[in-house]
Amino acid sequence: MREVEIESFAGVDAWAEAIAARLAETLGGALRDAGRAVFAGPGGSTPAPVYRRLAATDLDWANVAVTLVDERYVPETSPDSNARLIRDVLLQGPAAAARFVPLYTPEVTVDRAAAVAAHALADVGGRFDAVLLGMGEDGHICSMFPESPTLKTLLTPTLKPTVLGVPHGRDGLAPPQERLSINLPYLMSAGRVILGLKGATKRAVFEDQAKGDPKVQPIAALLANDVPLEVLWTEEG
Numbered sequence: 001m002r003e004v005e006i007e008s009f010a011g012v013d014a015w016a017e018a019i020a021a022r023l024a025e026t027l028g029g030a031l032r033d034a035g036r037a038v039f040a041g042p043g044g045s046t047p048a049p050v051y052r053r054l055a056a057t058d059l060d061w062a063n064v065a066v067t068l069v070d071e072r073y074v075p076e077t078s079p080d081s082n083a084r085l086i087r088d089v090l091l092q093g094p095a096a097a098a099r100f101v102p103l104y105t106p107e108v109t110v111d112r113a114a115a116v117a118a119h120a121l122a123d124v125g126g127r128f129d130a131v132l133l134g135m136g137e138d139g140h141i142c143s144m145f146p147e148s149p150t151l152k153t154l155l156t157p158t159l160k161p162t163v164l165g166v167p168h169g170r171d172g173l174a175p176p177q178e179r180l181s182i183n184l185p186y187l188m189s190a191g192r193v194i195l196g197l198k199g200a201t202k203r204a205v206f207e208d209q210a211k212g213d214p215k216v217q218p219i220a221a222l223l224a225n226d227v228p229l230e231v232l233w234t235e236e237g
């Protein structure tokens with residue numbers, strides 16, 4: 001199990017600036033080396049300050065594909081939609097030129113939507129250059145929720161990178177949503193994975209979960225499977 005240093009930042013501005021700069025650096029490197037880049041990010045309440053800064057970065061955004069690490073199984077008109085957050089906050093200004101690859105597909109089952117999303121991600125290379133993750137206070141990342149029936153499959157390191165449908169019931173939303181989530185192999189094959197944490201509670205959860213069982217605890221799985229992980233934290237919750 002790898003040890004990962006938690007890098008501390010005094011305040012959300014410095015924290016968001018540092019994360020956005022590292023994501024932009026990695027995307028810029030992929031654009032220089034391969035002429036294209038792929039970014040995957042989360043929804044939730046944490047990433048917006050990072051997305052605002054990343055959106056303003058001077059990159060060749062027309063050659064960047066932007067996608068999600070997970071999605072609630074709702075249309076973009078829903079306030080719960082992660083795609084809506086990406087379109088409203090990240091795909092603005094210079095970044096509006098990026099190609100967005102959603103995970104949600106209307107009028108199918110969540111598992112059919114996951115198969116369509118897996119195909120769409122494979123179409124943009126089946127690998128992420130830069131990934132931003134958030135974490136819930138239960139230690140979930142992406143839609144890898146404790147005790148979810150899909151958790152063990154999502155955390156199986158030997159599968160190919162893919163997207164799986166996640167039954168509702170564990171995400172703490174009201175009403176609980178079915179979800180779509182990338183699996184651990186997508187994080188193992190990524191160029192850079194940054195986990196952004198805010199507040200003392202999430203820091204303590206990370207430190208506790210890091211010692212856990214990689215078969216059923218996502219943070220432990222990140223550390224046990226050589227994910228190129230950096231953890232950036234700020235006290236400001």
Ligand SMILES: O=C(O)[C@H](O)[C@@H](O)[C@H](O)[C@H](O)COP(=O)(O)O
Pocket residue numbers: 041042043044045046047069070071072082133134135136137140141142143
């Ligand atoms: O769909 C989502 O909710 C996110 O993609 C999810 O993976 C998020 O990163 C965590 O739930 C943390 O959420 P907060 O940032 O709101 O704490």
